[in-house]
Each structure stands twice: as structure tokens, then as C-alpha cells.
Amino acid sequence: xxxxxxxxxxxxxxxxxxxxxxxxxxxxxxxxxxxxxxxxxxxxxxxxxxxxxxxxxxxxxxxxxxxxxxxxxxxxxxxxxxxxxxxxxxxxxxxxxxxxxxxxxxxxxxxxxxxxxxxxxxxxxxxxxxxxxxxxxxxxxxxxxxxxxxxxxxxxxxxxxxxxxxxxxxxxxxxxxxxxxxxxxxxxxxxxxxxxxxxxxxxxxxxxxxxxxxxxxxxxxxxxxxxxxxxxxxxxxxxxxxxxxxxxxxxxxxxxxxxxxxxxxxxxxxxxxxx
Numbered sequence: 651x652x653x654x655x656x657x658x659x660x661x662x663x664x665x666x667x668x669x670x671x672x673x674x675x676x677x678x679x680x681x682x683x684x685x686x687x688x689x690x691x692x693x694x695x696x697x698x699x700x701x702x703x704x705x706x707x708x709x710x711x712x713x714x715x716x717x718x719x720x721x722x723x724x725x726x727x728x729x730x731x732x733x734x735x736x737x738x739x740x741x742x743x744x745x746x747x748x749x750x751x752x753x754x755x756x757x758x759x760x761x762x763x764x765x766x767x768x769x770x771x772x773x774x775x776x777x778x779x780x781x782x783x784x785x786x787x788x789x790x791x792x793x794x795x796x797x798x799x800x801x802x803x804x805x806x807x808x809x810x811x812x813x814x815x816x817x818x819x820x821x822x823x824x825x826x827x828x829x830x831x832x833x834x835x836x837x838x839x840x841x842x843x844x845x846x847x848x849x850x851x852x853x854x855x856x857x858x859x860x861x862x863x864x865x866x867x868x869x870x871x872x873x874x875x876x877x878x879x880x881x882x883x884x885x886x887x888x889x890x891x892x893x894x895x896x897x898x899x900x901x902x903x904x905x906x907x908x909x910x911x912x913x914x915x916x917x918x919x920x921x922x923x924x925x
Contacts, residue, residue, distance in 0.1 A: 692774070
């Protein structure tokens, strides 16, 4: 009997059980999960533009693209790079018009021979986060910070799928334990698992522009009715999960993962928001 137990222990040694995978994945991508939650309740409209003009001289023979790239550098709009053809246009009078959408909002610029007319609509912080939540490895940016964010956010997107899988496995195989926080966590997970799975599936599909699934399913991801429920579920699961982890074991490893993820994701969010 003792030999069997020893054999079992040896066979399971070195393996990380599903609960630990679930917790570690959540801690490592906690900031991204909060970004996903904010995306469902973020405003979609930009505020009224702030308008100003500043001196600028168009050089003789300078191409529209060269002017656009110089304007981007002058206004420190690296989040709007690279400059695409659709950013460049002309009004009815033939004046060069530049229209840059980026994570921090929108810059609409009319180029005169001696000045720039600038209309800047700065996105609210929640909308800024909503833009970041769709930025994954499929996105190509001329800003190194956005590139780093897109790769870490790609990792977080797939990690959410791992969390859903391990969470379902625990729901099926583990019996309920006492405690209001634990019950709240598991009941929320049970109720929201299908919705969160749908959001994770459509997120991957839309992020990588793969073959379209049913339009109605994609519409649910963007719905102003359904998305807030997913946001609320993520917020409840995050809050209760943090409490359960903190009151549990192995806080040292979890704290290290949480610190690393928060420094990477949180640091990039604040750095890019600064301009």
C-alpha cells in the first residue's frame, strides 16, 4: 500500500495541476483581463475635438507621404505609424488632409503652405483601453511599445482560453467548498463560462481575420447589450479570484507572476498613454 502511494507521488511529481495553471495564468495576465472587462463598457464616441494651428512649411517638391511622415514626427504620433495610404487625402480645394486614428484618439489635420490646422479628439481612458484590447500580434505598428503590447496581449488572449479550459475542468471535477467568496467565484464562472468562451473564440477569429463565423456571433462580441455582462463577469471573477489566491497557498510564486505581468502590461499602458 505504501509502495503504491509512493509510486503515485513519484508519478505526479513535477506536474502542475490545473488549479495552479488556472491561478498562475490569471495572475500573469491580470491587467489584460481588466482591459478586456473595461472594453465591454467603454464609450465608443470620441469627445469634441480641440482645435489649434501651428506653423509648418511644406518644402518645394515634397510628396504627400513625406509631408505626412514629417507631421507625424512633429506631433509625436508614433502610435499612428506606419502612415498608410488611407491616412492621406485631399479636400475639395486640393489641400492635403491627414486623418490619423490611434489608441489615444484621432488627429485630423489640414496642411496649408505655412501652417497646420489640427483637430484632436483625445479618447477617454476607457476607450483607450478598448482600443488596446483588440491589438494583438496580427497588428503592425511603427511604435515599439505598441508592438510589445500586441505580443503580450496576444499571449493573454490565448491564456484566457487556457483559463476557461482549466476552469471548466475544475467545475466538473471538484466539489464545492465553503465560503461566500468561493461560492460567488464558482457560481459566476458557471453562469458566464459559455459567454466568455464565445467572446474568447470570436476574439481570436477577429484578431487574426480568419474565415468569418456566423455574423450574428461576431455581432454579440460587439453588442452593447451582451458585452457588459461579460465585463461584469470578468470583474467579479477577477476580484474574487484575487481574494482566493491571496488567502491560499503559494503566494510567493503568484506574487512574482502578478508583479511581472503588471509591470509589463501596466507599464506599457501608461507609457503609451503619455504619448
